[in-house]
Amino acid sequence: MLGLNNNNMNKRNYNISRKAGDIMYTCYVVDNNGLESTNYFDTEQECINYVYWKWENEALFQQNSDELLLNAIENCKEIDSKNNNLREI
Numbered sequence: 266m267l268g269l270n271n272n273n274m275n276k277r278n279y280n281i282s283r284k285a286g287d288i289m290y291t292c293y294v295v296d297n298n299g300l301e302s303t304n305y306f307d308t309e310q311e312c313i314n315y316v317y318w319k320w321e322n323e324a325l326f327q328q329n330s331d332e333l334l335l336n337a338i339e340n341c342k343e344i345d346s347k348n349n350n351l352r353e354i
Contacts, residue, residue: 277320281312292316296323 278295289305292312296302296319306312 279316281309281316283309294319296320298323 275297276295276299277297280293281290282293283290289307290309290312291303291305292315293301293303294316300323302319304312304315306315
């Protein structure tokens, strides 16, 4: 047995659809980090371009979200430490 680890499996997936009578295409994308996003486009080609764009930039999205969260927490701690009525986090 090869001993495959589920954490190393590719999570990338996408679905492009358009219901009868709808004008817009729905583009659902899952990146390798498991982050899901849905967007709407006029053409199927725009959806395909979006899927590739999300996958090419997935590391950037993960890095930025972690960094933004850390900065937000640090800013909250700083605000709390300046305000004598609040206790530090």
